[in-house]
Amino acid sequence: MNATKKKLHYRQVGKNEPKNCWQCGHRLLMPIRACDTGKELKKDWRCEVIGLKNSIRYAIREGYICDKFAYFPKKITCKTTS
Numbered sequence: 909m910n911a912t913k914k915k916l917h918y919r920q921v922g923k924n925e926p927k928n929c930w931q932c933g934h935r936l937l938m939p940i941r942a943c944d945t946g947k948e949l950k951k952d953w954r955c956e957v958i959g960l961k962n963s964i965r966y967a968i969r970e971g972y973i974c975d976k977f978a979y980f981p982k983k984i985t986c987k988t989t990s
Contacts, residue, residue, distance in 0.1 A: 909965070910958070910959070910965040910966065912958050912959055913974070916957065916974035916976055917974060917975045918968075918972060918973070918974040919972060919973065920972050921971060921972065921973045925971070927973055927977055927979070928970060928971055928973050929968045929970065929971075929972050929973060929977075930970050931979055932955070932973075933979060934955045934956040934958075934976065934978060935953055935968065936956060936960065937953060937954075938951065938952060938953070938960055938962075939951055952967055953967065953968050954966050954967065955968045955974075957974070957976045
């Protein structure tokens with residue numbers, strides 16, 4: 909666990925809890941790249957608050973939460989016609 913996760917009290921709450929990382933607005937799907945070639949290997953979840961670095965230490969998991977949890981409803985974009 910990285911220092912930021914410790915500072916933010918990143919902890920397990922259970923997959924069925926109403927609040928966890930999967931409902932947080934800081935969650936982003938990021939490309940994970942090979943260290944030597946830079947080739948994209950997969951996409952994985954990271955947190956804007958904890959960090960977006962290409963390391964397992966920055967991965968977030970379902971059933972966990974931190975003190976910076978923030979529920980942001982999905983943004984809806986509307987097309988306007990003129």
